[in-house]
Amino acid sequence: MSRAALAEGEPEGPGQPRARRPSLNAEDQEERIAARRLRIAARLEAKRREALGEDPDAKKAEAEELSRSHKQIEESRQRLAKLLNDGTQLLTNIQVAADARETQRRAEEDELKRQRLEKLENESKTNQDKFEEITSKWGSAKGKTIPQDLWDVLNQQQQQCAMLIEEKNKLISELQQELKSKDDQYVKDLKKQSDDIHLLLERMEEQIRNLMKTYRRELTQIEKAFELERRELLSSNKKKWEQAMQAHNTQELENLITRMQKVEEYEKQLNQLRVQDAEEYTTIKNQLENDVQILEQQLQQMKAIYQLNQEKLEYNFQVLKKRDEENTIIKSQQKRKLNRLHDVLNNLRTKLAKQIKQFQEENQNLTADYKRIVEQYKDLQRTMRHFAAIDAQTFLEIWLMNEEEAKGLMWKALEADRVLHTQQLGLPWVEPDYWFLDNVGPIVHRKAIKSASKLAQEVMALTESSPQEEEEEEAAEDGRKEAREAGEAVRPPRHIMVKSVKHILELLCDESGFLIESKLLGLLQPLEKHERSLMRLDKIFAALEIDNEDDVYTLVDFFLKFKAQQVVSSQREERTAEEGPQELAGVAAKDDEGSAVLKEAGTAHRSSAVSLSSVLFHPDDVLKALKAFVRDFQKPRDKRPQVKKVMDERDNSKDSEYWEALAHVIPEPKLKVWDALEEALEKYYDVLSQRAKLLTDLDGLQQQNTELHMLLHQYLTSKVNQELLIPPTHVIELMSP
C-alpha cells in the first residue's frame, strides 16, 4: 500500500511544494545537485519506512495529505490491528491464567508433599519405635515358660501388632483418601481445562467472527470510501470535461462565425477579381491580336530575308568549304614543318646542353688552372721574395768581396805606384784622396720621408716666420716656386699651396678636437698656443693614421677636391637653373657650341674655385670632408706595403761609376810613365837575364867537364879492360890516334 500511496501521493499531494522543489532538468548545476540529493533522501526514507513496517506509514499518512480512501484504509488497519491485539490478549489471558493456576498448584503440591513426607517420617519413626518395642518383647516372651504368661505376652504382642497395623492402615487409608481427593482434583482440573479449552475455542470463534465482521465492515467502508472518491473524481472530471466541452463549443462557434465571415469576404473579393480579370482579358486579347498581325507581317518579311540569307550562306558555305580544304592542306604542311623544326630544336637543345656542359667543364678547368696559376704565382712571388732577399744578400756579399778584392788591387796598385815613385823614379809620392776610398758596401741613396708631425711643425713654423712672403706668393702663381725655395724643406706637390696646407691644418686642429683624448686636452692647457696646436695635430694624425708627409698631402688634396666638388655642384645647379630653358631650346641647333661654352665655363670656374677654396674652406664642412676622407682613404692605405716594396728596388746607376772610379785609381799620365818605365826595365831585364843564362851555362859546362874526366878515368882504370879482346882503351887509343 505504501508504494501505491507513494505513487499516487506524489503527483497530487505535494503539488504546491513541487513548484519550489529543484527540478532535475534545471539549467543551474547547483539546483540539479540539490534535486538529486532530495531524491536520494526520499528513497532512503522510503526504504527505512518499508523496513519499519506500518508505523511510519501512519506517520506518512499524517504527513502527506492522503486521499480519503487511503485514510480509510489506514484507519481500518489500525482498528483491525487493535482488534487482533485485543483478541490475542484475550486468548493468551486464558493461557496465562492456566499457567498461574499451574504454578499455584505446584506450590501447593510442594507444600503438601513436604507435609506428607514429614508426616510419613514421623509415622515411620514412631512405628519403628513401636516395632522395636515389639521385637524386644519377643525375647522376653521366649523366656516365659509359663504358658499363661506366654499367652498373655503373646496376646499383648498381638494387640500391639494389631495396633501398629491399624495405624499403618489408617495412614494408608488417609493417603488413599488423599489420592482420591487428588483424583477428584484431577478430574476437576480436567474439567476445568476442558472448560478452558471450550472457552478458548469459543473465544477464538468469537474472535474469528468478530474479525470477519470487522474485516467485512472495514472492507465495505473502504470500498465505500473508494466509491465515494471515485464518484467525486468522476463528477469533478465530468465537470471539468463539461467545462472544457463548453469552452470548446463556444470556441468552435466563434471559429465558425469568423470562418463564415471570411468566406463571404473571399467570395466578394473573388467576384471583384473575376470582373477585373475579364476586362483585362479582353484588352489583352485585342492587343495580342494586333500583335499577332504585326508579327505575321514581320514573319513574312523575315521569311524573305531568310531565303536571301540562305542563299548567301550557302554560297559562303561552299567558299568556306574550299577554304577549309586548303587550310587542312596547309595545316598538314605546317604540322610537318613544325615537326621538323621540333627535331631541329631538340637537336639544338641537346647541342646547347652539350656545349653548356663543355663550357662548364672548360670553365672548371680554367678556374682550376687559374687557381693553380695563382697558387704558382704566389709561390713564385714567395720564391721571388726569397730570392730577392738572397740575391740582395749575395749581392752584398759579392759586392763586399769584389770591393775587397778591388780595394786590394787598388791598394796594390797604389803601393806599386808608391814604390815606383820612391824607388824607381825617386820622386816623392803623394797619397791620392778619393771619395770612394772610404766607401764600403753597395751605394745606397734613400730619400728620407719626413714624418707628418715634423712636416706640420715645419709648415706652421714656416708660415709664422714668413707671412709676408706668402702674401706675395698669393699674388702671382709663379711665386710658388719662390716659396718652395724659401721654404727649403717644405716641398708640397706642385698643385698644393703651403698656405692652403696651413689653413687646412689649422682648421683640423680647431675642429677635430674630438679625436684627442680629453685627458690630454687638460694637460695641454698650460702650453703655448703654437705648441698646443702642434701637439693637437700630432694626436689627430695619430687618430687618422696619417704617418708621413705624403699622407698629409693626400689629405690636403682630398680636402681641396672635396671643396671644389661642392662648389662646382652648387654653381652648376644655379647655372642650369638660369640657362636651362635657353639651352633646351638651342640644344638641337647648337650642340657643339653649347658644349664648348659649357666646357669653357667649367674650366674657368674650376680655376677660380681652386683659388677660392684655399681661403674659403668653411669650418662646418671639415667634418663631412673628414668623414669622406676616412672612408675613401682606407683603401689606398691597405695597398701601401706593396707599393713600398716596389719602391725598395735598388738604384744601380752609380755602381758603374763607382767601379769605374775604382778601376781608374791610377790616372792616365801615371800609366804612361809606368809604360815607359816598364819598357826600360824590360830591356834591362833582358840584359840581366842573358847574363844570368850565360853564367848558368858556364857552370854547367864546367861541371860536365869534371864529370867526363871522372868517367874516363874510371873506364881506364877498370880490370874488365884487360879481360876483353879488344879493350876500350885500345879502341880509344886506336881511335884517338
Next chain:
Amino acid sequence: MQEPVSGDTNVASPTLKASVVNPAANPRRMRRIIAEDPEWSLAIVPHLSELCLQHIVSNFEKNPVVDHLLPEHQRKVLDRISTGLPLTVTANLISDEGYWKRCCTERWAVCDVSRYGGSWKRMFFERHLENILKYFIPNTTDPNQVLEVIPLCKEYVRKLEIDQFLPPVKLDQNKEEDDMSDSGSDVEFDEFCMNHYDLGVLTAALSHLEELHLTYGVKDCGMNFEWSLFDFTYQDCYSLANAFKKCHTLKVFKLCRSKVDDEKTRVLIRNLLDHPCLVELDLSHNLIRDRGARAIGKLINRSKLEILNLCNNRIRAPGAQAIAHALAKNSTLTSLNLRINCIEDEGGQAIGHALLTNATLTSIHLGGNELSEPTATLFSQVLAQNTVLTSINLACNHIGLVSSFPA
C-alpha cells in the same frame, strides 16, 4: 458419449463417479451440448487414443505407463487412475501433485498443504508414515510393514510428527500390573516389554528428514489408562539417541510430554552435542531438573541451536544459572522459553546478567517462575542496555508494581 457403459465397468474410477452417481442419463442423451462436462464429446465412437488411455488407466497397476505419453494424455491418465493403487507402483513414478492431492483429500478430511511446504506428495507420504508408526505395536506388528514403506517414501519425507507410540501389548498381566506400575519398580518388564519402536532404522534411511516431533504416550486411552502406557524407558532413550547420530540432516527436534528426566536428558544431549544442523530443540512438558538443565546449557554452546523450549519442566535456580552462564557466551540462540519452571529470583537474576552481555537473543519467556522485584529491576536495567531483545514474557510472577512489560 459412452460414459455410462464404461462407468459400469470401472466403478472405482473417480472421474466417472459422476455418471455412476447420476444414473438418470436420459436427459443428457437428449442434449446436444453439455457445457458442464469438460470431457463431453459429440462423437459417438471414441477415439482410439481415448480407448488406449482408458486401457492404460485400467491396467495401470500391472503396466504403469506415464512418462512416454504426450503431455495432454499424461494429464488425462493421471486424472483418471485410482488413488487406491499400491504405493510401490505410484510412489516413485508419479510426481504429479494433482494425483497426490486426490489421494490426500480422499484419505483425510483435513488437509493443510501449507504445513508441508505446499507439496501434496510430501504430505501424503509423511502422514502415511506417521500413521504406520502411530499404530505400530512392537512384537505384534510386522516390522516389515515399516521397512517396506521406507524405500518408497525416503525421498519425500522431511518431517515426522508422531504424537503417540504404542507400547507392546500385555495379554494377561495387565490387571496385576496396575498396582505394580504405580511404584515403577518392575525392571524386568521394562527390559523386554515396555520398549517402544526403535527409530534408528527409520532415521538412517530417511535422507531428507529435517523435523522430528515425538511424544512417547498413548492418545485416547480413556478408562484403559495405565502409567506404563506413558513410559519413556531407558532403552527407548538410548535407541532414540543412537537414531540422532545417524540423522545428520535433522534441524528440529521436539520431544514433548514424555517424562524425560535428568538421566535421559543427559543421554540425549550427549548424542546431540556438536550436531551439524540442529536448530530447534523442544523438550517442553517433561521432568527435567537442574542436572538436565546443566546438560542443556552445555549443548547451547556446542551446537547451532537457535530456538530452545523448556517450558513446564522442573528447573530450579541452579539449572537456570547454568543456562544463563551458557547464554552469556552464546551467539546463536535467538529464542528461549522457560515457562512454568521454578527458577526464582536467583535464576532470574543470573539470566538477567547474561542478557547484559548477550547480543543475539530476541525473545525470552519466563512466565510462571516465581520471580519477584529484584529480577524485575534487573530486567529494567537489561532493557535499557540490550538493543536486540524484542520480546519478554514475565507473566505469572510476583513482580509487584514495577512491571510494565507487554504480556
